Amino acid sequence: MAVQRNSTRQRLVYAALELFAVQGVTETTTKQIAELAEVNEVTLFRQFGNKHGLLLAVIEETPIFTNLGQNLVQQASQTSSIYQALKDYATACLQALEGIPEVVRSVVGESGQYPAENRAALGQGFTKANRYVAEYFATVIQSGQLQTHLPAEKLASLLNGMLLGYAVIEFTSEFHKLWQNREDFLENLVTLFLHGAVSQVPQSSIVSVEKVADLPASLVHSIMQRAKKVGLQDYALMYVLFGAGLSTTEVVRLERSHYIQDTNQQLLQITQENIRQVPLNQSIMGKRYGSYQRNPLTQWLKSRKDRQSALFLDENGNPFPEKELRQKWQALTADLLTPEGQPPKIEQAQQTWCVDMLTRGIDLPNLSILTGWDTTKLQPYVHRAKEKAALEQATLLDQKI
Numbered sequence: 001m002a003v004q005r006n007s008t009r010q011r012l013v014y015a016a017l018e019l020f021a022v023q024g025v026t027e028t029t030t031k032q033i034a035e036l037a038e039v040n041e042v043t044l045f046r047q048f049g050n051k052h053g054l055l056l057a058v059i060e061e062t063p064i065f066t067n068l069g070q071n072l073v074q075q076a077s078q079t080s081s082i083y084q085a086l087k088d089y090a091t092a093c094l095q096a097l098e099g100i101p102e103v104v105r106s107v108v109g110e111s112g113q114y115p116a117e118n119r120a121a122l123g124q125g126f127t128k129a130n131r132y133v134a135e136y137f138a139t140v141i142q143s144g145q146l147q148t149h150l151p152a153e154k155l156a157s158l159l160n161g162m163l164l165g166y167a168v169i170e171f172t173s174e175f176h177k178l179w180q181n182r183e184d185f186l187e188n189l190v191t192l193f194l195h196g197a198v199s200q201v202p203q204s205s206i207v208s209v210e211k212v213a214d215l216p217a218s219l220v221h222s223i224m225q226r227a228k229k230v231g232l233q234d235y236a237l238m239y240v241l242f243g244a245g246l247s248t249t250e251v252v253r254l255e256r257s258h259y260i261q262d263t264n265q266q267l268l269q270i271t272q273e274n275i276r277q278v279p280l281n282q283s284i285m286g287k288r289y290g291s292y293q294r295n296p297l298t299q300w301l302k303s304r305k306d307r308q309s310a311l312f313l314d315e316n317g318n319p320f321p322e323k324e325l326r327q328k329w330q331a332l333t334a335d336l337l338t339p340e341g342q343p344p345k346i347e348q349a350q351q352t353w354c355v356d357m358l359t360r361g362i363d364l365p366n367l368s369i370l371t372g373w374d375t376t377k378l379q380p381y382v383h384r385a386k387e388k389a390a391l392e393q394a395t396l397l398d399q400k401i
Contacts, residue, residue: 008037008039008043008047009047009057011037011038011039012033012034012037012039012043012044012047012048012054012057013054013057013058014037015033015034015036015037016028016033016051016054016055016057016058017058017100018036019032019033019036020055020058020100021100021101025051025052025055028051029051030044030045030050030051030054033051033054082140082194083190083191083194084213085136086159086190086193086194087186087187087190088345089133089136090159090163090186090189090190091182091186093160093163094163094166094167094182094186095323097163097164097167098167098170101167101171130153130156130157130160131156133156133159133160134152134153134155134156134157135152136156137152137155137156138152158193159193162189162193163189166182166185166189180273180274181249181272181273181274182249183247183249184273184274187377212351212354212355212380212381212383212384213338213340213345213348213351214348214351214352214354214355214356214384215338215344215348215349215351215352216338216339217285217286217287219336219338219344220242220284220285220352221285221287222336223238223242223332223333223336223344224238224239224242224284224289226332226333227239227332228296230332232296232299232300232303233300233312233313234328234332235296235299235300236296236297236299236300236301236312237251237312237320237325237328238296238332238349239280239284239289239295239296239297240254240268240280240297241346241349241350242284242285242349242352242353243280243281243282243284243289243353244268244278244279244280244281244353245278245350245353245354245357245370245371246268246270246278246350247347247350248322248325248326248346248347249322250270250272251312251325252312252319252320252321252322252325253271253272254268254310254311254312255309255310255311256301256309256310256311257269257309258270258271258311259280259297259301259311260277261292261293261298262292263292263293264292265279265292266279266280266282266292266295266297267279267280268280270372274372276369276370276372278370279370280297281353282295284356285352285356312325325346326346329344329346330343351381354367354371354378354381355381355384355385355388357370358381358382358384358385359385359388359389364378364382367381
């Protein structure tokens, strides 16, 4: 991370964040921060008093801690799905924390070494960063979408406390079995939060929160065609996303050995957490993309000359990171809109696959096996598949007249 050429204060804040993220707060010296920011150490003391005062500025002033809450506030007027808004916020928050694990470890493990006044100020800093989430809750409570006996500030504190607790456990404890993965934690967190801490009213709001946002066939095919024009790997990535019903985490963890094919089928072996095999369908939303022997994924694999075990690679030949997959999705879906007028989200690829499988006749127990989800979680997908079937039948009846 290059220290930005802004004001002296900003340069010190960004230099501190860079060093804190790499080596922790305790191991970072004010001299190192001043040198990276290219200022005199005396300037640091004049601006922030000491290193822990600078830590407070990092928490309060860097986009990593402020943009997330601001984006959540904006969503209050952009989406009626409280579930999706909270899920998106929680996902972004954990991704941000995962980018600075040493900062989290330092704040948790080293705060006992801070002077009392700095610990008090640190608490105030977290409170300030919490205000945007509280503002979101206040907005949806005022609009009547949520009913709760707790004030918005307390709800925000509960949500952020749970997210920070997850980060602390993940960064300080290995081999625990508290949850399968981040996605499993997020799904259960948001569901528990909405149905435990608050009540949604009226009844129709529950349907809105749990509504499955699958993508129409025309939009899916547009994304596939865009990916095909970009390159073999992009085409294969979208093929796997729409053809296998995997989460983004599962996709980036795939290795070459996990791809199994013969003349009658192609399968993907999921080897971490929720271990299972899933089919990689040739047909996606009514359109066939090659055969079991020749399709976007086989073409990508045949083009490779490397010995890397990962199924997908970044530009440096390393395993494709989840963050880059999300960026790739944003690039491929730029200027495209869902029927609701929103930009497509990468999670909707998995939702689309589930609905498509149900529409094509798979039963609920078998879909539960393929996804690793319990049947309760799949109920909204069943409802959505029935809804699409009803619309299709009504259309056919109209065409007979």
